[in-house]
Amino acid sequence: MSTALLTDRYELTMLQAALADGTAQRRCVFEVFTRRLPAGRRYGVVAGTGRLLEAIADFRFADAELDWLRSAGVVDDATLTFLADYRFTGSISGYAEGELFFPGSPVLVVDGTFAEAVVLETLALSILNYDSAVASAASRMTWAANGRPCLEMGSRRAHEDAAVAAARAAVVAGFAGTSNLEAGRRYGLDTIGTAAHAFTLLHDDEESAFASQVASAGPGTTLLVDTYDVTRGVELAVAAAGTGLGAVRLDSGDLPTLAREVREQLDALGATGTRIVVSSDLDEHAIAALAVAPVDSYGVGTSVVTGSGAPTCGMVYKLVLREGADGELAAVAKVSAGAKSSVGGRKVAGRRLEGGIATEEVVLTSPDADVPVVDPVAASGDVLRPLHVPLVRDGEVGEAWTGSEGVQRARERHSASLAELPRAAKRLSAGEPALPTEVVVV
Amino acid sequence: MSTALLTDRYELTMLQAALADGTAQRRCVFEVFTRRLPAGRRYGVVAGTGRLLEAIADFRFADAELDWLRSAGVVDDATLTFLADYRFTGSISGYAEGELFFPGSPVLVVDGTFAEAVVLETLALSILNYDSAVASAASRMTWAANGRPCLEMGSRRAHEDAAVAAARAAVVAGFAGTSNLEAGRRYGLDTIGTAAHAFTLLHDDEESAFASQVASAGPGTTLLVDTYDVTRGVELAVAAAGTGLGAVRLDSGDLPTLAREVREQLDALGATGTRIVVSSDLDEHAIAALAVAPVDSYGVGTSVVTGSGAPTCGMVYKLVLREGADGELAAVAKVSAGAKSSVGGRKVAGRRLEGGIATEEVVLTSPDADVPVVDPVAASGDVLRPLHVPLVRDGEVGEAWTGSEGVQRARERHSASLAELPRAAKRLSAGEPALPTEVVVV
Numbered sequence: 001m002s003t004a005l006l007t008d009r010y011e012l013t014m015l016q017a018a019l020a021d022g023t024a025q026r027r028c029v030f031e032v033f034t035r036r037l038p039a040g041r042r043y044g045v046v047a048g049t050g051r052l053l054e055a056i057a058d059f060r061f062a063d064a065e066l067d068w069l070r071s072a073g074v075v076d077d078a079t080l081t082f083l084a085d086y087r088f089t090g091s092i093s094g095y096a097e098g099e100l101f102f103p104g105s106p107v108l109v110v111d112g113t114f115a116e117a118v119v120l121e122t123l124a125l126s127i128l129n130y131d132s133a134v135a136s137a138a139s140r141m142t143w144a145a146n147g148r149p150c151l152e153m154g155s156r157r158a159h160e161d162a163a164v165a166a167a168r169a170a171v172v173a174g175f176a177g178t179s180n181l182e183a184g185r186r187y188g189l190d191t192i193g194t195a196a197h198a199f200t201l202l203h204d205d206e207e208s209a210f211a212s213q214v215a216s217a218g219p220g221t222t223l224l225v226d227t228y229d230v231t232r233g234v235e236l237a238v239a240a241a242g243t244g245l246g247a248v249r250l251d252s253g254d255l256p257t258l259a260r261e262v263r264e265q266l267d268a269l270g271a272t273g274t275r276i277v278v279s280s281d282l283d284e285h286a287i288a289a290l291a292v293a294p295v296d297s298y299g300v301g302t303s304v305v306t307g308s309g310a311p312t313c314g315m316v317y318k319l320v321l322r323e324g325a326d327g328e329l330a331a332v333a334k335v336s337a338g339a340k341s342s343v344g345g346r347k348v349a350g351r352r353l354e355g356g357i358a359t360e361e362v363v364l365t366s367p368d369a370d371v372p373v374v375d376p377v378a379a380s381g382d383v384l385r386p387l388h389v390p391l392v393r394d395g396e397v398g399e400a401w402t403g404s405e406g407v408q409r410a411r412e413r414h415s416a417s418l419a420e421l422p423r424a425a426k427r428l429s430a431g432e433p434a435l436p437t438e439v440v441v442v
Numbered sequence: 443m444s445t446a447l448l449t450d451r452y453e454l455t456m457l458q459a460a461l462a463d464g465t466a467q468r469r470c471v472f473e474v475f476t477r478r479l480p481a482g483r484r485y486g487v488v489a490g491t492g493r494l495l496e497a498i499a500d501f502r503f504a505d506a507e508l509d510w511l512r513s514a515g516v517v518d519d520a521t522l523t524f525l526a527d528y529r530f531t532g533s534i535s536g537y538a539e540g541e542l543f544f545p546g547s548p549v550l551v552v553d554g555t556f557a558e559a560v561v562l563e564t565l566a567l568s569i570l571n572y573d574s575a576v577a578s579a580a581s582r583m584t585w586a587a588n589g590r591p592c593l594e595m596g597s598r599r600a601h602e603d604a605a606v607a608a609a610r611a612a613v614v615a616g617f618a619g620t621s622n623l624e625a626g627r628r629y630g631l632d633t634i635g636t637a638a639h640a641f642t643l644l645h646d647d648e649e650s651a652f653a654s655q656v657a658s659a660g661p662g663t664t665l666l667v668d669t670y671d672v673t674r675g676v677e678l679a680v681a682a683a684g685t686g687l688g689a690v691r692l693d694s695g696d697l698p699t700l701a702r703e704v705r706e707q708l709d710a711l712g713a714t715g716t717r718i719v720v721s722s723d724l725d726e727h728a729i730a731a732l733a734v735a736p737v738d739s740y741g742v743g744t745s746v747v748t749g750s751g752a753p754t755c756g757m758v759y760k761l762v763l764r765e766g767a768d769g770e771l772a773a774v775a776k777v778s779a780g781a782k783s784s785v786g787g788r789k790v791a792g793r794r795l796e797g798g799i800a801t802e803e804v805v806l807t808s809p810d811a812d813v814p815v816v817d818p819v820a821a822s823g824d825v826l827r828p829l830h831v832p833l834v835r836d837g838e839v840g841e842a843w844t845g846s847e848g849v850q851r852a853r854e855r856h857s858a859s860l861a862e863l864p865r866a867a868k869r870l871s872a873g874e875p876a877l878p879t880e881v882v883v884v
Contacts, residue, residue, distance in 0.1 A: 007597075202460065
């Protein structure tokens with residue numbers, strides 16, 4: 001499947017004009033960053049990088065795409081000829097997937113000709129904005145859960161393909177598994193799920209539904225006990241599976257109270273090893289409120305796939321450096337309106353650590369062609385951990401970042417970066433970004 | 443591309459147990475409905491129906507899907523054998539795409555065996571929940587725009603495939619076009635877009651950028667005039683294209699004031715026919731605030747693809763009628779927790795109209811196998827407009843609802859249904875659902 005038409009029309013009309021006037025071959029650097037975090041959030045989580053690299057490899061214009069562009073009159077023949085041979089031959093660096101970001105963090109740097117780099121804008125932003133929105137919400141949930149597993153169950157509340165990406169992003173940010181089968185297949189994720197209320201209702205009574213499920217899935221299954229009366233449901237569940245019953249799931253009601261009652265009932269029945277899974281409109285705040293309840297894992301749906309109030313990131317893809325008519329590279333930036341101004345020049349970034357604790361995001365930029373270097377050890381003894389990693393070199397995608405290996409690596413990066421944050425950053429309450437961003441022109 | 447794994451794992455584990463215990467072949471009716479609208483919203487818009495029907499036709503388990511299910515140990519061999527031959531042979535009726543809905547509206551009714559119907563749950567909800575969220579927001583924007591065209595430009599703020607669906611849903615709800623090329627190709631939508639700030643910055647100065655764009659796209663193009671100084675930008679734009687310049691776009695700043703100034707400047711320059719397009723974080727409220735500004739069209743991004751604060755609908759897929767061990771059909775419903783209870787029994791619906799104005803959503807249900815009939819003409823002279831249309835009959839998808847014809851038909855349905863609403867329903871301010879829903883057990 002080509003990804004080439006997952007693109008705003010203006011990328012191609014700009015390309016047409018630039019091919020005609022000769023500027024299309026100018027070397028350009030575009031950067032992806034966000035101007036602000038969602039209100040009250042302390043940090044964001046970069047996600048989608050691996051998916052983006054896979055999508056760039058599939059960004060090719062075959063006959064089907066070219067025929068439609070021609071028939072719809074989107075671009076002229078010269079542009080179609082260019083697109084027929086299109087592949088990205090430039091280089092891309094960026095924050096490793098799973099890394100934390102802050103306002104102004106240069107999370108992706110795309111270096112190539114204008115023609116090759118501009119057409120990737122829409123695709124890059126679609127992927128990074130959605131996946132990062134999900135991962136940023138999921139990260140808050142996993143630390144609110146404080147070690148108890150979070151399970152992603154939100155496929156039905158997201159576009160059917162977004163659901164696959166959401167499952168992946170949630171796992172990057174620490175979720176233990178997902179209900180989504182395609183995400184399991186594509187990225188090697190653990191998939192979970194046993195039964196819905198419909199299964200109980202299909203049967204003539206709860207006893208026969210539970211007996212059927214235990215016969216099919218074994219006593220280690222999770223039985224959903226709240227279709228009728230919960231107390232009766234728990235009793236029947238243990239009767240059906242024995243005290244080795246894997247888990248019961250509660251999907252409605254006042255969960256803190258209910259979990260306590262069900263735990264007591266299970267223990268009294270001798271099912272002391274039977275776990276309690278809760279679901280039902282959980283978000284990070286509801287998870288935190290269940291911290292002292294005897295709950296063993298959390299099924300999270302709507303809130304994680306919709307970014308818990310922030311369904312997209314505000315990441316933008318901006319031209320920051322370009323070759324001029326004189327052949328020299330020069331920093332550029334939109335300058336008209338205050339809120340949308342940005343800093344020109346190519347950037348690199350490091351995270352300052354004092355005694356292992358992050359204290360600052362340092363963004364280095366230069367007004368000319370030189371690429372600033374992040375010096376890992378400052379004179380003061382602080383560490384400046386470099387944040388950019390190479391993702392694409394001369395058109396070759398780094399394999400370490402894609403597929404299921406990429407997800408695993410991103411998950412580790414996320415966990416390590418989160419461990420560096422000061423304790424105050426891990427509050428659910430609204431506040432300023434956890435780290436200030438210092439921009440240094442060198 | 444098979445859509446079969448865009449599915450929660452529990453649909454297949456339920457299937458396995460039901461195949462083993464003999465209940466899989468019981469006739470079942472599942473219904474899709476929502477318990478509430480997003481806070482303050484007056485109505486919702488059904489969208490995605492055409493996409494769902496296309497996705498159901500592609501819901502087949504081929505070797506790739508079966509091999510993974512086997513290797514991951516999701517289901518047993520008997521279930522894999524069933525899935526290998528799976529196709530939906532039942533019937534589906536529902537609200538026509540583009541129709542308005544209210545809490546309790548039975549927007550989709552799926553009638554088939556448990557085995558055939560249960561596995562469609564996740565896919566049906568993913569599509570209807572996302573597409574309806576976008577269309578519900580887009581509908582508010584199009585009437586806030588009061589006849590001025592709204593253009594969908596939000597691809598970069600949504601998952602890359604969700605963006606295609608969002609463009610389609612926005613057009614169903616009255617948008618005039620989209621920036622998304624794949625949506626243009628797949629659904630025959632008008633695509634729009636000319637240039638971003640990067641195109642101006644690529645060039646050595648604004649003059650050469652505008653000259654290049656006019657040479658490439660003709661003077662009827664839209665020039666983006668806010669990269670540097672807007673007044674100077676407008677002057678250069680008219681100098682480059684002449685007074686026949688198609689439009690200027692403003693993407694930042696205080697738009698009501700700026701639009702007025704730019705209109706005066708354009709008129710003074712003789713460019714009286716040059717239109718003004720505004721973009722920059724517009725939502726329905728910002729559009730309404732521009733009602734008296736001299737603006738010709740609205741480019742809408744983030745807010746439309748994220749449902750303007752409501753990024754998903756709360757639609758659920760519930761078993762309401764099923765065959766029991768006695769072979770009789772019986773109404774069923776979850777009964778434990780108040781908020782999640784629902785009304786059992788198969789439903790049909792009609793919209794009551796008095797003098798052409800909608801006054802009530804009437805939902806008829808029956809506790810047994812009989813399907814209630816909506817009688818179009820009540821004794822009082824009111825009209826009860828039937829809301830269900832046949833979508834799939836014995837596995838055959840109605841072609842009128844899919845592809846670009848389906849989008850066009852949905853757009854007409856939306857427009858006609860909106861015209862029936864009382865004036866008070868078309869307020870942006872928060873309020874109760876525009877129509878009460880009356881459930882009648884017959």
